[in-house]
Amino acid sequence: MNRIMVIDDDPYIRELLMTLLTKTGEYEVVESKNGRAALAKISTERVDLCILDIMMPDMDGFEFLELFRKYHDEIPVLMLTAKYDIADKVRGFNLGADDYMVKPFESAELIVRVKALLKRYNILSSKSIRVGRIEIDKESYIVNFGEDRIELPLKEFELLYTLANSVGRTLTRDTLIEEVWGYDFDGNERTLDVHINRLRDKFKAEECGLKISTVRGLGYRLEEVR
Numbered sequence: 001m002n003r004i005m006v007i008d009d010d011p012y013i014r015e016l017l018m019t020l021l022t023k024t025g026e027y028e029v030v031e032s033k034n035g036r037a038a039l040a041k042i043s044t045e046r047v048d049l050c051i052l053d054i055m056m057p058d059m060d061g062f063e064f065l066e067l068f069r070k071y072h073d074e075i076p077v078l079m080l081t082a083k084y085d086i087a088d089k090v091r092g093f094n095l096g097a098d099d100y101m102v103k104p105f106e107s108a109e110l111i112v113r114v115k116a117l118l119k120r121y122n123i124l125s126s127k128s129i130r131v132g133r134i135e136i137d138k139e140s141y142i143v144n145f146g147e148d149r150i151e152l153p154l155k156e157f158e159l160l161y162t163l164a165n166s167v168g169r170t171l172t173r174d175t176l177i178e179e180v181w182g183y184d185f186d187g188n189e190r191t192l193d194v195h196i197n198r199l200r201d202k203f204k205a206e207e208c209g210l211k212i213s214t215v216r217g218l219g220y221r222l223e224e225v226r
Contacts, residue, residue: 008053035064054081069096076117132209163222
């Protein structure tokens with residue numbers, strides 16, 4: 001069961017979030033009243049996601065996030081705040097927040113966002129991803145397909161892994177290039193298309209149970225097919 005930490009100085013909000021999350025039967029919830037108390041707890045307890053307020057005494061959400069990301073780069077953080085200021089939103093994302101909601105919030109939307117963040121975290125923290133009829137092993141950089149072990153060139157493997165991390169979601173061309181080749185990539189944009197076509201040739205939809213679709217004007221999406 002995933003463990004969620006609610007970090008907010010408002011006891012009403014903490015109680016509300018704990019009730020909403022535990023009611024699903026899917027999460028264990030712990031609470032902290034400020035960033036400093038949260039860091040102390042996280043040093044001794046496992047946490048899989050943080051729901052974080054910005055305006056708190058002793059240590060606010062920005063200070064917490066900056067320190068938290070030095071040691072926990074992979075754990076998702078959902079910022080939940082009464083302030084809707086684009087500068088605060090940008091600052092939060094720059095410090096490593098994964099999502100941002102404004103109070104008051106809709107309970108159903110918060111649960112959906114928590115589920116989405118944890119799904120991505122659970123995939124990223126695992127050693128392998130199973131999609132269609134293949135298994136992508138990040139530790140060995142091998143793709144297993146039945147009895148076959150397929151070794152891909154590094155960039156092809158990273159591209160396939162990135163797409164598989166977001167099954168059913170459209171990833172823009174810029175996102176894929178940044179994830180696989182880096183922000184300083186100065187090659188031809190056609191490079192991405194070439195690698196996509198190579199993956200399509202190696203993993204046929206009817207055999208492997210997956211396909212890479214082109215989303216015109218945006219990018220690509222990996223989908224499971226039956």
